[in-house]
Amino acid sequence: MVAEQNASLKPYNSFGLDVRAERLYHLESEMHLLEYLDDPEGYGQHSLLLGGGSNMLIAGDIKGSVARVAWTGRRLVEEGDGFVIVEAAAGENWQDFVQWTVDQGWGGLQNLSLIPGLVGTAPIQNIGAYGVETKDSLHSLRWMRWADGEIEEFSNAQCEFGYRDSLFKGRLKDQGVILSVQFRLSSRDHTLVTHYGSVAEELALRGTEAGLRSIADAVMSIRRSKLPNPAELGNSGSFFKNPTVDAQKAAELAQEYPNLAQYPQADGRAKLAAGWLIEQSGWKGRRLGNAGMHAKQALVLVNYGGASAAELLAVARQVQADVLAKFQIALEMEVNLIE
Template sequence: MEILKDQDLGPFNTFGLAEQARYFVRIASEAQLEELVENPIFKEQKVLWLGGGSNMLLTGPFEGLVVKLELKGREVEMLSDSEARVWAAGGENWHELVQWTVGQDLGGLENLSLIPGNVGTAPIQNIGAYGVELKDHFESLRAFDLEEKTWRSFNREECQFGYRQSVFKGEARGRYVVTGVSFRLSRQNHQLRTDYGAIQQELEKRGEEPSIRSISEAVIAIRQSKLPNPAEIGNSGSFFKNPVVSKEDHQRIQKQYPEVVAYPAGVEQMKLAAGWLIERAGWKGYRKGDAGVHNKQALVLVNYGKARGAEIKALAEAIQASVYTTFAVALEAEVNII
């Protein structure tokens, strides 16, 4: 384990923002993590834990220690004819894990294909897409308590999952480092979800019946048609959460904008499509310098080359103000602004 100085973070965040970290270290095992927390530099500096770098916006140099988590490994245990347990280390790439489960005909994660990031950060955000959330197939996780310097596990209830929310973004924020996650997946009689977004239409276009693999491939095709590849254009996927509003607020907006895109979200609540709100407010395709809004998906903010994080943050704030003025709806950032 080597702690480096003045590390360029451009290669480690999907926005491609060339900000520097005063100190930088890679952690590839739980033993290295235990060693790191006893290091004087760790004790003296602010710490930023970095997974896949896909859910963050750096707005300047990080005057502290950036810890890149690179723990690897995955296992499958067949529990019965109908269920399997899959475990993956926190540093595993999320999409690669999903494709690994699809390849073994294990159902549950296929709707979450092509979501950027690593396994360890997925529960923190309770990632979700196309009618499925991580919590739906989550079993437990292993984490290191930075305060007590002990290991503990969390079950689903203890994680307090909500919409793009968990205990790790609330009362336990900054306290735990997730090093491994277990899922309970289906081997047969899996309930396929094709009722959200354009999955069914994509399957019909392809002339395919719903299956674990065909749904995964449909989701990948849909996401690739809408979302830019971070290797080509810097971005962090969906920048804002889809806001949840009361049915009264939805009806108010629908009266003026009958085409508003919304979905039921529990008792007397509706989830509005943030991308539609942003597009309707006139921001789709907007660009100022190298900071912009993607021309195919208004939910995605992009770095066309040399934008600074502060410029993208200013753009996000302008969009939030515009959407609130237009619809009286508050947009909340999904990415972590550093």
């Protein structure tokens, strides 16, 4: 396995930032990962593990070694009564994997169509969209600890999933590598979620019944119409998390802003739409130079071409300051800031 020296990471991050890595290792098998772990120039000087680069803002050139997850493979592990268990390697492209499961007639992931990134990263922030999250169908995963190369298996319950959160974003952040993920998917009597966002409307518009393929197609069509394509406009999807506030704050906000949608949580708190708060703070479609918040989706920070990481961060920080000043709510970044 050969490392690229002084490699541009532009093709590997969805903001399209032309930052460089002192050494870039393309790990195309689990064997490469073990070689990397043993290499004093590799893991010995490890700085960053890179998946599809669609949930990170790399603030500058990276000293040391960057390891890119690039091992692939998928297989049917088990066929049961009304379900299957399938496994995919961490480096499988998420969208390709999801479409493959839909084409096989296996249900569970269809609402998560067209989310950028790799399979191995999906559990980390429990990716979710249109009323479905990774945790709803994840069966188990294999994980290797950097410190000693030991491999452990985690069940769904052991992953400690939460909203855009898991054990791997918390206690085990940067402690190891997810190697492969198994999903338990339905092979009949599928649970079809269409009530969230405009999925039902899109199906009606197309005159199609709800099914695995029609939902996947509807979701892809909605996403294409709403979200900028990173290949054309650098972005990382939702830049901030939707904030959760306590019941008293929720009641105050409801009185002052009757248009603010609130999503009650089981613990009595309420989740708010960060995009709405950003829009009300005057940031929808607003730019500072080459960086700004998207005109159709205020939650998406966009590189309009040639923006530096500093320019993108300046916009993000100003948005946080303005939302805090107007609503007394601190927005938290969903995207990983690599400094």
